[in-house]
Amino acid sequence: MDHITGSQEQAAGTELPGIPITLTINGRKRELSVAPWVTLLDLLRERLDLTGSKKGCDHGQCGACTVLVDGKRINSCLKLAVAYDGAEITTIEGLAQGETLHPLQQAFIDRDAFQCGYCTPGQICSGVGLMNEGRASTRDEVRELMSGNICRCGAYTNITDAVMDVLEKEGAK
């Protein structure tokens, strides 16, 4: 059981009015006490040491913070953690099965679909969300439906290649 004022999340520091919530994060159920003004992103990064989800703008303008909530991609920077009580959250840290990478993670490596790597977790979570949605099969569709993730290094063509690779493989199954 975790509490945000507990030892592991000592970074949180002060005793603030916490609201008890339960989140299942990457398959692990966590009981937390969270002040209402803590966003899901800051909860993950500053209290649970799940720093894979990135802060690129903190205002829903870049997509670096994308995580999956109940299988759907959302911007975790714009969500108060308390509002997600009971939700199942998958972050980039939860996509691989042990040592085996998610096919999209592997495709990102194979296609060199990143450079600095900072937008990458958000891109990959977004790509997994895109596949869950089942609305994209052409490059035009992938480009449009991956446009909520800004990549300043400019890896877009490789990102599109990586998503297409996995879509095509999944389609062939």
Next chain:
Amino acid sequence: MNRFSYHRAGDIAEAAQMGAEPDTRFLAGGTNLVDLMKANVERPTRLVDISRLSQNTIEDLPEGGLRLGAFATNADTAYDERVEQRYPLLSSAILAGASPQLRNAATNGGNLNQRTRCYYFYDTETPCNKREPGSGCSAIGGVNRIHAILGTSEACIATHPSDMCVALAALEAEVRVQGPAGERVIAFADYHRLPGDEPWKDNTLQPGEIVTAIDLPADSFTENYTYLKLRDRLSYAFALVSVAVGLKMEGGKIAKARLALGGVAHKPWRVPAAEALLEGQEPSADLFAQAADAMLQGAVGQGTNDFKIELARRAIRRALRQAAAGTPQSQTNKQVA
């Protein structure tokens, strides 16, 4: 972000009651409210979480319309089969807006109530009548590339940033709201307001009132429609100008026309006279040009947004062509049809 208390409403009535208290805001998808709270533009002392209320479904109405729950997400709405088939204009407009992540979180009610993207509204170091009544409008005489050309006032030249609402205006939806005084229905055209001398009021909701649903009329546009959005990059950007068009064609003539503009005013912009001008006529470039002129009657540039007038004129003509030809704008293929 300031400190506030957080309450999860059990039902609409409870929410409405709590929402009537001062400095209270409703939290649904949060995509706009949390953003504004981080920017210190919104500083509520109390948040009432309405995201779990039951009005999150999409249901057929007995007379053939469709009821969009206020707390259904934009994505669930756009991808709902009935919306896609019966209200493709709405589906298209929703998909032209924001990003998949935002659409997955943002709700229909929240979309109606999202606030302007005016730079000055967002920057608490600058005067803004919408944020701080009486402080002045910095956008007038300032950087106003993204600002309004229609329906402005000396107090405010902000625009409403929604894409969805532009389609809802053209579809003549109705907004169902519930408040401490009970339920009422607001015609879409009456939901948002012009800034006038009270620009801090975006819409006609009364304290404590919550949007519970958006009702779409049975009468829709399934063949001749389009949502054309023009912006500074090809995706994930707010509209400089957008146009929603729905036409009913009968025997080569336009039997019914509905048009709305986005990105140009404090509310989705409709001009009934422009619609009337189209009805009963055969589509033609001349006719569309007249309709565009009628739509833009009274348009005034503010300096750096002067181009919007001509852009809107051309966008209306193009959108009318697309709709009349039955070739709606794709939101994924970026070639403008």
Next chain:
Amino acid sequence: MTTHANAPARIGEPLSRVDGRLKVTGHARYAAEHPVADLLYGWVVSSGIARGRITAIHEDAARAVAGVVEIITHKNRPDLAGSDSAYQEQVSPPGKPFRALYDDEVQFSLQPIALVVAQDLETARYAASLIKVEYEAAEHNTDFRAAQAERFMPSKKRNNYLGFKNRGDVDAGMAQATHRIAETYHMGVHVHNPMEMHATTAVWENKDSLTLYDKTQGSQNTQTYISNIFGLKSDNVRVLNPFVGGAFGSGLRPQYQVFLAALAATMLERSVRVVLTRPQMFSHVHRPEALQAVSLGTDASGQLTAIRNEATTSTSRFENYMENVVNWGLMAYACPNAAGDYTISPMDTYTPGDMRAPGAATGMTLFEIAMDEMAYEAGLDPLEFRLRNYSEKDAMNDTPFTSKALREAYAEGAASFGWDKRSMEPRSMRDNHELVGWGMATGMWDAMFQKTAARAKLSANGNLVIETASSDIGTGTYTILAQIASDTLGIPVDQISVKIGDSSLPMSPIEGGSWTAASAGAAIEATCQSLGKKLLDAAEKVRNSPLEGAKFDDVVFDNGRIVSKADPSKNVSYGEAMAAAEQGSLEAEETVSAGISGMISQMRKSRNTHSAVFAEVKVDEELGVARVTRVVCSVAAGRIINPKTARSQILGGVVMGIGMGLHEETFVDHRIGRIMNHDLAEYHVPANADIHDIEVIFVDEPDPEVTPMGVKGVGEIGIVGTAAAVANAIFHATGKRFRDLPITIDKILE
């Protein structure tokens, strides 16, 4: 830092990034992500005015918030170094470097004026919002055109400002010309906006030492900067930047967040993290605004007879930031008469700084729009025009290039693009109702080499550790260094551990200028060769060594064995060799530098990368919508160590170039001297939907002379010229010439 690669990698192979797994699993930690016990959070309060004085800071409400530890302003900051020189570092231009929280003076909008330190992020953020500041505003100017009245050439130049040389008689050349153009071009301020916002986690070790996880392109530069300001021993300041979430030049100079984090940590004797907000990312370094006037003349055949290339770029009031803007146009083409002029124009902003291909991205790009205009004026195909004026040597310095395969780059790029199918006439190509335009431009950047040291340690189990204080800002440094070591010593990549991003490692310059692959690469190669020699010495000690008497050049290092070239059956494993020498491990350390002969060679020969960029646009003229549908970027950049990561560098440069051409622009409200679109919603960089097909070609360009490994570097060349190719394509599509970037919907509409 391992990969699946279990065989030695070769230089020139498309090895996947060795840090790829860490990045795709979210386990690569950036500056704000290193866990530290008892961490405090700092939140920066920014100035609301552009110039003036702070007359009051009301902090009572903020101090009353539970969890606030301290509010640091100029009034209560501890004593700091008082001389400008203490604040100057490797990259500082001449002037008085900005000192955050030093006194009550405000020099630019969004200047940091207070740091709220609290127990947690949210408390710091909240308390910061309660601080009210009063100012006495002074007159300011942020309007670049108005700043022209004050433009000047500083007497003290920035140390990497090269200047330019004039030749011939431009007036005479212009007079004899048959065709002439004279136009002025403008490009506004660009903001780097790496995805990771500038951040520092300052770990307070004790009163004499600090560890800083910083977003920087040069850990040792930051180390010097912080130790000078705070009077700490250099060895007691350790700066780490193992992963950097993009930088593009914004991490060359230490930014104010590292100063503020170190200030708070030393003052409070606690560890402190400071992360800037996205709007605050618009408060510091940026690419300067530029005006460039270009006059060109040709004879009847299209041979250039005169080039005049004059530019001014913006700087701050407190530092004289300069770029090499006009030399490119004077170097690139054969022309007997050419002259330049360059000045800087001060404004009330933070000091501009290097952003991807500084100087060239501006000066070569704008010049290449002029070249397109000249081609049309002379009635020549734009590529043919450039070929006709091709210069085998550096036309400005009158020196040969160590190599210049630009002709090949033109040819291969044009062939792949299908340039020969282009019709000359503007507005002559269509796709349905869209106008189609094909444009091209030349790109040029420096091939530089910097003194760099490295260390390598081979353990008896065959694992190799290589170290240098370089950085990987997404460029692929980890990967290419592993690859070079793997190739040199025949050790599989998954047995190689690359350690970079740490000021305590062997000396390495800031990661910039596209010199890292050449410089750090050569250092690693030299160090691994040195280690190889030690291995060979050890192999001699093996009883009846099959390699007895073998010289270094007689053997190869292959998959863990030293093998005789003449007779591969004669070989010794590294383990055997080290056992025979009774060595548990072997170490080597080497420093590479240009040396005296290199410096002489640098004076006698020019070293540059070149590119030919071809772009296709489709323009919906009625609506002003332009889309870049295809780009071919053909690059001559010497030896390519890793075509996969090198290609990505070019792709990234091209995408940023498309942004320069179509999207990127700051909107300043000059009344208040503030960039108003200070976020990623309104400062548009390309989104995925804006980017279609991009092909990258590396032409063969062997160049043993340019740098020890023949590497020229590819981090910057991709952006140079791209925006010009786009602008020229839009001209070809529409017949309208755009001389002010970016080319947005409103401009096309006019």
